Amino acid sequence: SQQGEEDPQALSIQEGENATMNCSYKTSINNLQWYRQNSGRGLVHLILIRSNEREKHSGRLRVTLDTSKKSSSLLITASRAADTASYFCATGAGGYQKVTFGIGTKLQVIP
Amino acid sequence: ETGVTQTPRHLVMGMTNKKSLKCEQHLGHNAMYWYKQSAKKPLELMFVYNFKEQTENNSVPSRFSPECPNSSHLFLHLHTLQPEDSALYLCASSQVGGAVTEAFFGQGTRLTVV
Numbered sequence: 001s002q003q004g005e006e007d008p009q010a011l012s013i014q015e016g017e018n019a020t021m022n023c024s025y026k027t028s029i030n031n032l033q034w035y036r037q038n039s040g041r042g043l044v045h046l047i048l049i050r051s052n053e054r055e056k057h058s059g060r061l062r063v064t065l066d067t068s069k070k071s072s073s074l075l076i077t078a079s080r081a082a083d084t085a086s087y088f089c090a091t092g093a094g095g096y097q098k099v100t101f102g103i104g105t106k107l108q109v110i111p
Numbered sequence: 112e113t114g115v116t117q118t119p120r121h122l123v124m125g126m127t128n129k130k131s132l133k134c135e136q137h138l139g140h141n142a143m144y145w146y147k148q149s150a151k152k153p154l155e156l157m158f159v160y161n162f163k164e165q166t167e168n169n170s171v172p173s174r175f176s177p178e179c180p181n182s183s184h185l186f187l188h189l190h191t192l193q194p195e196d197s198a199l200y201l202c203a204s205s206q207v208g209g210a211v212t213e214a215f216f217g218q219g220t221r222l223t224v225v
Binding site for chain 2: 033035040041042043044045048088090100101102103104
């Protein structure tokens with residue numbers, strides 16, 4: 001069953017602007033991960049935040065996690081055309097790291 | 112290159128055919144996964160193998176049959192598929208137990224059932 005739900009489902013911005021995507025989930029988690037997928041390709045892991053962390057940075061990416069609201073956000077600063085892709089959040093839980101994905105946010109960065 | 116290799120990249124098969132998808136990981140991970148990605152749907156977890164043992168089968172029809180001969184290789188055997196089975200099939204691996212790590216994905220096999 002679907003665990004993470006990304007919002008919005010589609011986002012179109014100009015190059016240089018910031019892009020914010022949100023993710024909500026339903027059950028307790030060990031961690032939350034964000035992935036990027038270019039059209040028809042495999043997913044690439046971007047960043048992982050543990051349930052006891054509130055914020056994490058990696059280059060132009062900033063992720064926040066609010067376990068009380070069961071939500072996370074991914075901020076991409078100073079977007080580039082190459083950031084055009086679908087972005088998925090995934091929640092990790094269980095002893096064998098079952099990872100469940102949402103439907104994704106399709107980001108288009110216009111040059 | 113993520114260390115997870117899937118073959119073939121594209122596959123067209125008839126409903127009466129039998130084919131297999133292959134996944135190989137060179138990362139030393141102990142868990143492997145099959146996901147199905149259909150248009151406008153969330154990624155669906157199909158099977159999980161942990162230390163070569165199947166630990167999850169998400170109500171997948173029996174026309175999909177997984178095989179994990181060792182912790183580096185994972186197969187998905189296909190037979191008598193339906194057109195609605197056309198999708199991108201993604202394999203992933205991760206290391207479970209101890210520190211939490213991310214899943215690494217292959218490039219996927221684009222399957223078309225005609």
